[in-house]
Amino acid sequence: MTTIKVEGREITVSENLDRVVDDWYQLSLEKCGRPGIPFTIKNRREFRLLPHLSRVSTAFPYSDGQVVVLVVALDNTDAIDEATVAHEILHWILILEGFPQFKDHKQPHNDCQIMLGSVLSHVPLNQRLAKYRFEYLTEVDGLADEVVAAITQREDWNLARPELIAKSLLCVDILQNCTLKKRQVLEEAVSINTPLAQYVHGCLDVLSHYDLMDSESTRRAGRKLISFLGLNKFGNYIEYDTVPKLRDMLKALRDHQE
Numbered sequence: 001m002t003t004i005k006v007e008g009r010e011i012t013v014s015e016n017l018d019r020v021v022d023d024w025y026q027l028s029l030e031k032c033g034r035p036g037i038p039f040t041i042k043n044r045r046e047f048r049l050l051p052h053l054s055r056v057s058t059a060f061p062y063s064d065g066q067v068v069v070l071v072v073a074l075d076n077t078d079a080i081d082e083a084t085v086a087h088e089i090l091h092w093i094l095i096l097e098g099f100p101q102f103k104d105h106k107q108p109h110n111d112c113q114i115m116l117g118s119v120l121s122h123v124p125l126n127q128r129l130a131k132y133r134f135e136y137l138t139e140v141d142g143l144a145d146e147v148v149a150a151i152t153q154r155e156d157w158n159l160a161r162p163e164l165i166a167k168s169l170l171c172v173d174i175l176q177n178c179t180l181k182k183r184q185v186l187e188e189a190v191s192i193n194t195p196l197a198q199y200v201h202g203c204l205d206v207l208s209h210y211d212l213m214d215s216e217s218t219r220r221a222g223r224k225l226i227s228f229l230g231l232n233k234f235g236n237y238i239e240y241d242t243v244p245k246l247r248d249m250l251k252a253l254r255d256h257q258e
């Protein structure tokens with residue numbers, strides 16, 4: 001059993017999370033060099049991250065010049081949800097393994113960019129969560145219920161294009177990861193909304209030609225989705241690789257300490 005420090009409190013984590021944390025650390029050593037990248041938990045509000053979104057957690061590497069850490073920034077640090085922590089660390093495990101990252105340079109971290117990242121990563125991510133014995137279907141199915149309610153209650157679908165695309169990608173993300181039963185309910189709700197249905201079915205059709213468990217196939221799927229959705233009509237999407245940047249951060253630490 002490992003203990004971690006969160007806002008001054010010592011928290012004991014389960015063996016399952018301990019394995020995720022350990023696998024992350026070993027991979028960071030292997031891909032980025034010494035001294036590796038430990039992880040820490042912070043409250044998202046401390047960093048004023050994505051203030052326009054609720055119930056969102058995220059993770060990012062951070063260097064203060066003394067140490068490089070993977071900050072898992074949680075929406076709620078009063079009660080730590082281990083599956084959420086594992087989810088955020090697994091995003092970075094996939095990145096170090098070579099899964100693609102796409103960023104809209106015009107407006108970084110907008111909803112379309114975030115949802116595109118989710119669609120491209122949550123299938124392999126959830127498979128690994130299950131491998132580490134974390135349950136994720138209750139959360140995804142719960143989200144499906146919320147989206148179905150939102151779709152059926154909304155009458156006006158005259159949304160701005162980016163908003164419609166972000167909502168479509170959210171549906172695609174859920175459809176790819178929920179239980180079969182919820183999938184049927186959500187598909188039915190989507191199908192009665194023509195503008196939404198066109199995008200959702202189009203994305204699912206594009207994705208059916210790729211293998212999201214494979215990083216290179218996922219890279220091609222991402223490029224294809226960006227062109228299918230016309231994301232560069234209002235954004236400027238580029239592919240980027242954080243790993244060289246992380247190697248540089250760690251090298252700078254070593255140089256500093258020598």
Ligand SMILES: [Zn+2]
Nearest residue numbers: 087091118122
């Ligand atoms: Zn995620």
